[in-house]
Amino acid sequence: MPEPATLVTLPTDWPGEPLPVMPGDFSKYIPQGLGLDAPLIVRPWDDPLKVLSGPNFYGVDALRTDPVRAAPSNLPEGGVIYFDDGASDDDLRAAFSLMGLQQARRDFAAFKGDAEDTRRDRYLTQLRLISKPALHQFFGAGKHIAQLAEQTLTMEAAVLAFLNDERARWNDPRWAFSDKLSGTLGGDGDWAKESLAFGFMVENSNWGVYRVWSRPWLVTK
Numbered sequence: 001m002p003e004p005a006t007l008v009t010l011p012t013d014w015p016g017e018p019l020p021v022m023p024g025d026f027s028k029y030i031p032q033g034l035g036l037d038a039p040l041i042v043r044p045w046d047d048p049l050k051v052l053s054g055p056n057f058y059g060v061d062a063l064r065t066d067p068v069r070a071a072p073s074n075l076p077e078g079g080v081i082y083f084d085d086g087a088s089d090d091d092l093r094a095a096f097s098l099m100g101l102q103q104a105r106r107d108f109a110a111f112k113g114d115a116e117d118t119r120r121d122r123y124l125t126q127l128r129l130i131s132k133p134a135l136h137q138f139f140g141a142g143k144h145i146a147q148l149a150e151q152t153l154t155m156e157a158a159v160l161a162f163l164n165d166e167r168a169r170w171n172d173p174r175w176a177f178s179d180k181l182s183g184t185l186g187g188d189g190d191w192a193k194e195s196l197a198f199g200f201m202v203e204n205s206n207w208g209v210y211r212v213w214s215r216p217w218l219v220t221k
Helices: 047-053 089-099 131-141 142-147 155-168
Strands: 080-084 110-116 124-131 194-202 210-220
Touching: 047 155, 080 089, 089 155, 089 194, 089 210, 110 131, 110 155, 124 155, 131 142, 155 194
Parallel strands: none
Antiparallel strands: 080 194, 110 124, 124 210, 194 210
């Protein structure tokens, strides 16, 4: 029987030399938008000063925490979703499609890492998927892209595989609350016990940059 397809992940210090922004640095976020240095178009009847001070439709949006203002300005989908580990694959596929995941894409790099402090960082393990064009556009990694083979898993399959791996890693089939999660969010093991959940984020819809992470949440009496 052929070996099951697996996701190839890169070390967080890839490509082994400093880049303007390291793609394996989970503390940095790519903004939404085209990120293109397109020339401003000034029509004969325009006020040049108003054009120069107006929005750049081909640039990027400012990173915001307000959920209304954080929506991408040039696409209808995006955002962040949090969900329980019991969510079905069919429901997740539908959610990912609505959010703009480029589900069939295979030309991407993957970076995975564990949190140093789960209480502070609020995640257990994080997976970041970055398309090859985005590696060039936002990270300046163009000369290193040729060494990356196409993934055998699609982006959608990679996210679903990550979720299953994290369920197997953190859950205990014998108990509702796994000892592996105990204390990961400061629970006392009695009045507050940790359970497994996940988050998914569209960093940049146009260029194909996404994150998915496992996280504990507190079930209280």
